[in-house]
Structure formats: structure tokens, C-alpha cells
Amino acid sequence: MSLAVFRAMFLGLWRDRAALAMTFVLPAVVFLIFAAIFSGATGEQIRLNLAVADEVGDETSRRLVDALAAQASLKTVGGEGLSGDTVRDLVRHGTADVGLIVREGGRNLRDVAGFGPAPLVLVTDPVRAVAEQVLAGQIQRVYFEALPDVALGGVVDLLEDQFLELEPLQREDVEAGLAELRDEVAEAVDAGRPTGWGFDDLHETQPVTGQTSGLNHVAYYAGAVAVLFALFSAVNGAITLLEERDGGLLDRILAGPGKAAVLIDGKFLFLGIQGFFQIGVIFVVAWAVYGVDLWGARTVPWAVTTLLTSLAAAGLAMAVAGACRTRRQALTFANAAILILSALGGSMVPRFLMPAWLQDVGWATPNTWALEAYTSLFWRGEPVQALLLPWAALAATACLGWLLARRLGRTIDRV
Amino acid sequence: MATDAPILIVERAEKSYGERDVLRGVDLRLFAGEIYALLGRNGAGKTTLLRSICGRSPLDRGSVRLAGGDPFVEPRVRRRLGLVPQQIALYPSLTVRENFQVLGRLAGLGRGQIPSAIDRALDWSGLGDRVDDRIDRLSGGMQRRANLAAGVLHSPDVLLLDEPTVGVDPQARERLHAMLASLRSEGTATLITTHDMQEAEELADRTGILAEGRLCAEGSLEELVRAHFGRAKELTVHVSRRLDEAEAGLLRAAGLESGADGETWTGNAEHGIEDLAALAGTLAEAGLPTEEMRIREPGLREVFFRATGREYAP
Numbered sequence: 001m002s003l004a005v006f007r008a009m010f011l012g013l014w015r016d017r018a019a020l021a022m023t024f025v026l027p028a029v030v031f032l033i034f035a036a037i038f039s040g041a042t043g044e045q046i047r048l049n050l051a052v053a054d055e056v057g058d059e060t061s062r063r064l065v066d067a068l069a070a071q072a073s074l075k076t077v078g079g080e081g082l083s084g085d086t087v088r089d090l091v092r093h094g095t096a097d098v099g100l101i102v103r104e105g106g107r108n109l110r111d112v113a114g115f116g117p118a119p120l121v122l123v124t125d126p127v128r129a130v131a132e133q134v135l136a137g138q139i140q141r142v143y144f145e146a147l148p149d150v151a152l153g154g155v156v157d158l159l160e161d162q163f164l165e166l167e168p169l170q171r172e173d174v175e176a177g178l179a180e181l182r183d184e185v186a187e188a189v190d191a192g193r194p195t196g197w198g199f200d201d202l203h204e205t206q207p208v209t210g211q212t213s214g215l216n217h218v219a220y221y222a223g224a225v226a227v228l229f230a231l232f233s234a235v236n237g238a239i240t241l242l243e244e245r246d247g248g249l250l251d252r253i254l255a256g257p258g259k260a261a262v263l264i265d266g267k268f269l270f271l272g273i274q275g276f277f278q279i280g281v282i283f284v285v286a287w288a289v290y291g292v293d294l295w296g297a298r299t300v301p302w303a304v305t306t307l308l309t310s311l312a313a314a315g316l317a318m319a320v321a322g323a324c325r326t327r328r329q330a331l332t333f334a335n336a337a338i339l340i341l342s343a344l345g346g347s348m349v350p351r352f353l354m355p356a357w358l359q360d361v362g363w364a365t366p367n368t369w370a371l372e373a374y375t376s377l378f379w380r381g382e383p384v385q386a387l388l389l390p391w392a393a394l395a396a397t398a399c400l401g402w403l404l405a406r407r408l409g410r411t412i413d414r415v
Numbered sequence: 416m417a418t419d420a421p422i423l424i425v426e427r428a429e430k431s432y433g434e435r436d437v438l439r440g441v442d443l444r445l446f447a448g449e450i451y452a453l454l455g456r457n458g459a460g461k462t463t464l465l466r467s468i469c470g471r472s473p474l475d476r477g478s479v480r481l482a483g484g485d486p487f488v489e490p491r492v493r494r495r496l497g498l499v500p501q502q503i504a505l506y507p508s509l510t511v512r513e514n515f516q517v518l519g520r521l522a523g524l525g526r527g528q529i530p531s532a533i534d535r536a537l538d539w540s541g542l543g544d545r546v547d548d549r550i551d552r553l554s555g556g557m558q559r560r561a562n563l564a565a566g567v568l569h570s571p572d573v574l575l576l577d578e579p580t581v582g583v584d585p586q587a588r589e590r591l592h593a594m595l596a597s598l599r600s601e602g603t604a605t606l607i608t609t610h611d612m613q614e615a616e617e618l619a620d621r622t623g624i625l626a627e628g629r630l631c632a633e634g635s636l637e638e639l640v641r642a643h644f645g646r647a648k649e650l651t652v653h654v655s656r657r658l659d660e661a662e663a664g665l666l667r668a669a670g671l672e673s674g675a676d677g678e679t680w681t682g683n684a685e686h687g688i689e690d691l692a693a694l695a696g697t698l699a700e701a702g703l704p705t706e707e708m709r710i711r712e713p714g715l716r717e718v719f720f721r722a723t724g725r726e727y728a729p
Contacts, residue, residue, distance in 0.1 A: 248500030249505070251500045
């Protein structure tokens with residue numbers, strides 16, 4: 001009998017094209033929006049808008065400005081020949097994330113440790129403090145990478161000033177060597193080759209996960225959006241119980257040999273499978289668009305996580321429908337509950353950005369357990385054993401919701 | 416045709432919601448092959464009685480026996496019951512066939528029994544040429560027929576109908592009545608709740624009137640009329656204004672009672688036209704503002720008013 005209810009639910013959804021789109025297309029669209037935001041704002045593809053005022057305008061300052069403009073992480077805005085005030089305005093209005101002024105009246109760029117005003121001014125907005133750090137790092141890097149003759153000349157000046165004085169002949173040799181270095185560097189820069197002065201050999205990068213940071217965030221938001229929409233869709237499906245009561249169908253069905261449990265079981269089963277495919281669409285889109293590693297060894301653990309997540313959502317939704325007396329009451333309560341669960345559980349803001357106490361509270365939500373399973377799988381690449389606890393929590397949520405709905409169904413039977 | 420053995424027996428049914436007594440000892444028997452109309456004002460307890468028969472609203476006292484069993488606890492007993500709610504209780508986006516398939520399964524039919532049950536229902540309801548149309552694309556009359564047919568897919572012994580013809584045109588109503596008449600001839604016991612007195616007169620073999628939780632009248636139309644009017648006819652007088660105490664006394668002396676508006680007075684005319692003529696003379700002599708006087712054979716409507724009162728209860 002429950003399969004008959006399943007069939008009625010399926011045909012009802014299949015015939016309602018708007019509901020079909022809301023169930024399977026909208027979540028994928030919302031996921032793509034989140035993924036587009038977070039895949040490009042995670043540090044690996046960061047690109048700051050930089051406004052530059054070169055008040056000095058000599059060869060060295062132009063080399064520095066040109067070298068900064070060539071950096072992939074920086075994009076110059078506002079055009080050339082800006083004044084210092086224009087740069088400040090651009091930063092104040094947010095057109096530029098950070099500004100750079102090569103200050104007239106400041107020390108020479110070669111004068112690395114002299115007295116007097118610094119040669120460079122960083123114009124910052126405290127709201128975008130990270131932009132200042134990024135630009136400062138880039139200036140230091142570019143200073144050695146593209147202007148090594150200037151940097152070494154400054155060091156020589158410093159040595160001469162502090163420790164030893166060069167003979168005129170030695171000084172000529174040094175200046176000639178620095179001029180030769182400048183030409184070599186200029187040639188390498190023009191050819192797009194590394195100059196060899198960037199000190200990149202000092203470190204190497206070792207990611208602890210197999211995916212890039214952006215892809216981790218994509219996988220996280222695939223799970224986050226999936227749980228959110230699984231809950232919303234499950235509630236919308238579950239409240240058909242109340243619509244059927246208002247429309248007399250419940251009276252008709254309950255007058256027969258079956259009881260409310262037949263309806264609840266059929267709807268629970270349908271909503272669980274609907275949720276599975278809904279989440280499946282999101283992850284397939286994540287795979288197709290961003291290359292999230294869905295197939296292979298991860299497929300089965302993903303399928304188990306997804307089925308348990310959708311059954312948990314279905315169980316909770318059926319319990320809400322069983323407890324509420326009207327459709328409006330159920331929708332109002334469920335929408336509020338889903339928003340709170342999703343906010344606490346990490347479906348809106350990543351859990352790792354939350355304070356510790358809020359992360360602890362999140363363990364009471366199905367969203368957190370689902371996301372724990374998905375991040376274990378796609379982000380941290382952990383073995384299946386790490387998924388057992390989240391699976392148990394999701395399965396327990398599904399069973400509790402379903403049993404509660406059945407218990408509440410007895411009051412529907414006896415109206 | 417009705418037989419002597421009741422298929423449905425309700426005995427001393429009592430039910431309260433909080434302080435409110437909804438059923439106060441209802442006795443009702445329904446026989447195979449009869450149509451029983453259950454009348455009653457809003458709030459009289461009809462819906463509660465139907466729910467109790469369906470096994471959904473447990474009685475405080477008394478019992479319901481359906482085909483010898485208890486519908487509260489025995490699913491096999493409910494298998495012999497069909498309910499047709501007042502609303503179009505079907506899945507609107509499913510076709511007629513799909514609705515019958517789903518509801519047939521939920522009514523307890525096996526998968527193999529469904530095709531023949533659908534054929535029977537389509538033949539009976541005349542919906543064969545619309546079987547693959549969605550319910551929400553059928554006319555109101557066709558939706559009513561499908562609603563009715565979905566209740567008899569499993570050939571129930573007892574069919575409960577809650578206002579089955581509300582909101583349909585006369586032709587559709589006629590068709591629905593014909594469908595119910597054919598069920599009667601096949602031996603189905605049908606209990607209809609309705610506010611439509613004409614429908615009850617046309618369809619019902621017996622009628623019960625529920626008032627304040629009790630079955631205050633029951634029987635065939637003739638039995639009910641005889642019980643409330645004897646051989647008398649109903650005498651009605653309309654006056655153009657509320658009467659003063661002396662004027663009203665004249666009508667009361669003639670055995671008439673005032674309706675809720677104070678301008679309609681009804682009573683029995685034991686001698687028919689002679690009583691009317693005598694009263695007309697009396698009223699004319701007293702100068703009462705009489706607008707209309709009439710006598711007529713009493714029907715179910717008059718019996719209903721006589722049994723439940725004419726005053727409006729909001």
C-alpha cells in the first residue's frame with residue numbers, strides 16, 4: 001500500500017513542472033552561485049584591485065610599478081598617472097582594494113634602511129586588511145625578483161655605510177656589475193622568464209589534501225546546499241499529508257484497511273529517494289563544472305552519505321507534518337527551523353569560520369553531520385571509518401523522525 | 416433490495432468533545448440493498464457518527480459493528496467499507512486510471528484485482544472515454560462521478576457518502592442518483608448525509624434525522640410524515656409584519672407556531688381546505704395583515720423542520 005502512496009507522490013511531482021524545477025534545478029543553480037563565489041575567493045585565485053600613483057616617475061619607480069602590474073594576484077585599476085589623492089579616493093570608494101603611492105619626497109627606493117620618509121605608501125581600508133598584507137608581500141617579492149640590482153645596490157650602500165668603505169675602483173666594478181644585472185633582469189622580464197632572484201627556491205608547497213583549496217570549498221558547498229534543499233523539498237513533500245487531509249483524501253484512505261502509517265511510510269520513502277536524486281544532481285554538477293572527484297572509490301561512500309542525509313531530512317519533515325495542524329503552521333515552523341538548522345549546521349556559512357561554541361552547537365543539526373561526512377570524503381580524503389559516526393548520526397535522525405511521524409500519525413487516525 | 420440482517424449496527428453511540436456531547440446514544444441499523452439518508456443541522460453529529468463508523472473516532476460508550484466486526488480494530492472489516500467524502504478526494508494531477516489504481520490499492524485490492532475493478536468502475540461511472548485525463552481537467556460533474564467511483568472500487572458492502580451531489584448541475588445529479596440506484600440493486604448498503612431534502616426524498620428508502628446528538632426521527636418518508644402530521648396537511652400563514660400579542664394569540668389558538676422571522680406561522684390542517692377557510696375568515700375579521708395562506712402535503716422538509724425546529728442556530 002505504501003508503494004501506492006509512493007507512486008502518487010512521484011506522479012504528482014512529475015506532472016508539476018514548476019515543482020520539478022524547484023526540486024532539481026534551483027538547488028543546482030544556487031550551488032553554482034555559491035561555488036563561483038567561494039572557488040575564487042579562497043586564496044589560490046585571489047586578485048586584488050590595485051590603484052597606483054607614481055609621484056616620482058623615475059626609471060626605478062616605473063620598473064617597480066610595471067613589475068607589480070604584471071603580478072597575477074594584482075590588477076591595476078584607475079589607469080595610469082594617478083595622483084595620491086585619486087588613489088585614496090579609489091580605495092575609499094572600494095574601486096580599489098588597496099593603493100600604492102611612490103611618494104615624492106620619500107627616500108630613494110635603493111635606500112633600504114636610511115632615514116626619512118619611506119619611499120612607498122600603502123593606502124588601505126581597514127575593512128580589507130588582508131589586502132594590505134598581500135600587497136606588502138608582493139612588493140617585497142617584486143623588489144627582489146624584478147629589481148635585484150636596486151636591492152643589492154642598497155645592500156652595498158648599507159655595507160659601505162656601516163662596515164667598510166669601497167675603493168673607487170671597487171665601487172666602479174660594483175656599479176658596472178649592478179648595471180649588467182639590471183640589463184639581464186630587464187631582458188628576462190621582457191621575455192617573461194623568471195629572473196632567478198625571487199628566492200622561490202627557499203620553500204616548496206605541500207597541500208595536505210588531494211584537491212586544491214578552491215575545489216575543497218566547492219565540495220563543501222555542494223554538501224551545504226544539498227542538505228539545505230533536501231530539507232526544504234522534504235518539507236514541501238511532507239505537507240501534502242496536510243493537503244490530503246484538507247482535501248478529504250486522508251478521510252477516504254483512512255476509512256480503508258490501511259492507517260496513517262501507510263501514508264507516512266510511503267511519503268517517507270518517496271522523500272528519501274527524491275532527496276537522494278536531488279543531492280545527486282548537485283554533486284554531478286560539481287563534478288561536471290568543477291571536477292569534484294565523485295567517481296571511483298568515493299562513489300559508494302558518497303551514495304551512502306547522500307541516502308542517509310536525504311532520509312534524515314525526510315524523517316524530520318514527516319515529523320513536522322505529523323505534528324502540525326495546518327499547512328500554514330507547518331510551513332512557517334519548518335521554514336524557521338530549516339533556516340536555524342542550516343545556519344548552525346554550516347549550510348550558510350562554513351563551520352570553520354564559526355566560533356568554537358557555535359561549532360559545538362552545530363553537532364545537534366543534521367546539516368553538521370552530513371557536512372562532516374562530505375568534508376571527510378571530499379576535503380580531507382579520510383577513509384570510510386571516519387564516516388561511520390556521521391552515518392550513525394544521520395541514520396538515527398532518520399529513524400527518530402520517521403518513528404515520531406508514525407507516532408503522531410496515530411492522532412491523525414483518531415480524529 | 417433490503418434484507419432483514421443489518422450489515423451495520425450502531426448501538427447507543429455516545430461521544431463527547433470536552434464538555435460538548437456530540438452523540439447522545441444514537442442507534443442506527445443499515446441493511447444491505449438500502450439507501451439511508453441521514454439528515455441533521457450543522458453540528459448535529461453527522462460527521463462524528465460517520466467517523467465512528469469508519470473506525471477513526473472511538474466512541475465513549477456504545478458500539479459500531481460492521482459486517483459483524485469492529486472497524487476500530489479490524490482492518491478486514493474496514494475493507495468492506497467505502498467512503499466518498501464531500502470534497503473531490505482524488506489526486507488532481509493524476510489521471511482517472513491512476514487515481515483508481517492508487518486508491519484501489521489503498522482500499523485493499525491486490526495488484527491483480529485492480530484492472531477488473533477499474534473496468535467495473537469505468538463502466539458504472541461512464542468515464543471510460545476520459546480514463547486517461549487528469550482529474551483537474553474534468554468537468555465538475557465528471558469529477559463527482561470519479562469521486563464516487565473511487566469509493567466503490569473494492570465493491571464495499573457499506574458505502575458512506577458525505578453530501579455526494581453538492582455543487583453539481585441537475586443533469587450530473589441525475590446521473591449520480593442513477594449510479595447510486597444501481598448500487599442499491601446490487602445489494603450495497605448506502606448511508607448518505609445530505610442537506611438536500613429533495614435528494615433524500617428521491618433516493619432514500621429510509622431517513623434518519625439527527626438532532627442534538629440523538630436520532631429524533633427515523634423511517635420511510637411515509638412513516639415520517641404520518642408520525643409528525645398524521646393525516647393532516649401543513650397549513651402556512653404569511654403576515655406582512657410581526658404581530659402584537661393579541662393577534663399572535665389568535666394564530667396560536669388555531670394551533671399555529673411562529674417561525675424565526677415572526678411573520679411565518681405553520682401548523683396542521685386536520686381537515687384540509689375547510690380549516691384554511693375557517694382560519695381565513697377569523698383572520699380577516701380580526702384585521703390581521705395576511706399576505707398568503709396555503710396548505711400542502713407535508714414532505715421531508717416539513718418533517719425536518721417539525722423535528723428540529725425552525726429557529727436559526729448560528
